[in-house]
Amino acid sequence: MYISRLSLRNFRNFNSASLSFTKGVNTIIGENGAGKSNLFHALRIMIDDSMPRSIRFYENDFNRSIGDWAGHWIVIQIIFDDLDNGEEAQSIAMHKMADAENFDSTKGTYTLFFRPRIDIRRSLFELSEKEGKTQEELSEILSQISLNDYETVYTGRGNIDFSIDENYSSFVGDFESITFPDPDEERVDVYGIKMYGISIPNEFACTFAKALRDVEADLRSFKDNPLINLLRDKEKNIPIEKKSELESQVEELNSSISSLEEVKNVSSGISQTMRDTVGETYAPNVNIKSELPANMERLLQSLKLWVGDPDEEDYDGRLGELSLGGANLIYISLKLLEFERIKKNEKIANFILIEEPEAHIHNHIQKTLFQKLDKDSTQVFISTHSTHISSVSAISSMNILARGWKKAEVFNPSNNLQPNEVVKLERYLDANRTNLLFAKGVILVEGDAEHILIPILVKKVLGVSLDELGISIINIGSTGFKNIAQLFHQDRVKRKCSIITDNDISIVPLPEDDQNDDQYQRDCRNSQISGESRKQDLENFCENNEYLKAFYAQHTFEVDFLLAVNSLEIKSTVEKAFTNRVTIEKICSRIDNSDVATSGKEILRLAEKFGKGWFAIMIADNIDHCTYIPDYILNALVFACPNIKKSILIYIAKYRISQLIKVNFDDLNYTDIFANLSAYDDETEALDYYKKELQNDVLSEIMVLIDA
Structure with a gap:
C-alpha cells in the first residue's frame, strides 16, 4: 500500500494542486518559499498519528489567490494504491460508479474537508435556486461566516478530485455564477463516507524528520527526543x-x-x-x-549521546563538539531507527518524511544518504533544494514546486514521457544541470563559449546576473537539445526555455556547383547543410509548445559576436594574447575588415588556435557595459525571463546610466538623466522616461521586447 497521489485545494500556498507519487523514494524539490513544508504538513495531517485529529484551521490557512476565504473549502485528499484486504484498508477502498457492492479494492481515497457547516451550505444552495440572485445577496451571507461556522470532516471512498476546477465548482460551488450544490444530497460517491470508529493514521507507521533542526535542543527534549523514545x-x-x-x-x-x-x-x-x-x-x-x-x-x-570523529577512533566527545552536519546525520539516523521500531507493529503502511536532509551535509554524504533511503515496504518522501540530491533522484518519482502569483505551481517532469525518454533524462541530469529544475527560466547552449560568455555579457552590460533573474544556463555540449528540452512543456515543467544554437550559414561565398568547392568551401557547405537541417528539426520540435523556442546565430557564436559591433573587444584580446606588433596589426586588420569572409574566418581561426572555451575566457576580460549583446541572444534572454519585475528594470536602468556617466561619449547629459529617473515615484513612468531618452539603448530594446 502506498500513496499514489496527493490533491490539495485552497490549502496555504496551494490553490489547486495534484502531485503524483511512486513506490519507494519520492523527491519534492523547489526553491525557498515554494511550499515544501506546507506540503509535508498536509501529508502529516493525513498520515501521522502524532498530529492532533481535531485539526484547527485559520484564515491564513486558506490560499490567498481565492480572495475572501469565507464559504470556500480546504480539501486535502490522498489516493492510495495496492490496498490489501484488511478491514482498515478496505474502509477507504474506492467505489466504482458509486456502486457500493462493486468497488476497486486496490485503490482508495482518504479526504479531509474543512467546510462550512450544513446550515451555511443550505443558505448558499437556497440563494443559488432563487431567481434574480445577486452578488450582493451572496456577499451578505458570506460576510456573516466565521471560522466557528466551519467543520472538519474525514471521509473515505470519495471519487472526485477537488483540485480540478470543474469538480470544485460543481461540488463545492461556483462563487461567480452563484451556483451551489444541495448539501442534503448525500452524494457519498463524490464526498466519500464519513470515517466513524477508525482512525486511519493510527494504522500507519510514520516518522517525520523536520528541517532547520537544533539537534542538541531536540535531544534534550523529553517530548521530541528520538533517543528517549528508543530507550523508553x-x-x-x-x-x-x-x-x-x-x-x-x-x-x-x-x-x-x-x-x-x-x-x-x-x-x-x-x-x-x-x-x-x-x-x-x-x-x-x-x-x-x-x-x-x-x-x-x-x-x-x-x-x-557521546560521539567520535571517524578519523579518531579512540576519542568520544559530547554532541556539541560535533559539526552541524555530523549532528544532523546523528538526528536523521535516530529518526530512521525510531521508524524501524514503529514499523514492527504490523501497520498497514509505512512512511518516512524527511525535510531538507542536506542541511550542513557535504555533497558525497547527501548523495549516499539519499541512495540508502530506499527501504522495503516503505514509502519515503524527501523535500530538498539540493542539486546534489536532485541529481540522483529519479525523474519519474519527482515533483517540482515553484513559486507562482499567490500560489504554488506543481510540475511533474516525467508526465506523458515514454520510459526510454525518462531514462535518457535521468542519465543526463547531474548536479551541474539539475539547477534547471529550480529555475524560473532556462537557456540551453551547445558549447563552452556561449556558456562562459553569455552570463558575463548579461552581468557586465545589464548589471544583473542570470542568477538574479532566476535563469539557469545549461551547456548541452552538443546540438542534441531534445533530450533535455522536452522537460519544458504544458504537461511537465511550465517554464520558458530558450535554445541557443548556430545556423552555420557559410561565411564565404559558395559556388553554385558544389563540385567546384575547395576544401574550406566544402567544409562550410557541409556545416550550412547541417545547420539548415538542425534548424528545421528544432522548429518542428518547438512547434505548438509555448514554453520552448530556438534562437539562432546566423553563422556561429564567435562570428555573430564580432558582427554585433564588438571588434574592439576582440582586438583588445589580441593585444593581450600576442607580443609581436606586426602579428597584432595583421590580425586586427582582418578583424576590422567589413567582409565577413575575412573577419569571420579570422575570428574562427583564433577560436580554434586557443580553443573556443579558453578564447571565450580571454574575451570576457574585455567585456564592459558598452559591449553589444547579439540580437538572437537578447531575444533568447527575454523569452526565458518574460516576467522581469519593474524593480529589476529600474535597477538595470540606474546601472546603465551610472556606467554611461563614466564614459560620456555623446552629447547626452547622463547625470541629469539619472537624477530625473530617480525622481519618479512611479516605476512605469520612470521606465517610459528611460525609453524616451535612450531609445537605442539595450535596456530600451529589452523593454520593447517584453512590452514593459
Missing part, C-alpha cells in the same frame, strides 16, 4: 530484578553523596546564614541532597 521502548525488556538492583544502587549513591562532610558543611552554613538573617522563628530548614533519578525511566532519560 527498550525499558520494558529490562528484567524487574535488574531494575530494582539499579534503582537501589542509585538510592545508595544519593545517600552517600548527601552524607559527604563537605556537603553537610555547605548545608549547615546556609542554615546558619538564614537564621542570622531572619531569626530562628522564620528561618526554613535547609538540607542538600543528591537527586540522581532512581526511577528506571528517568535514569534512561539521563543518558546522553
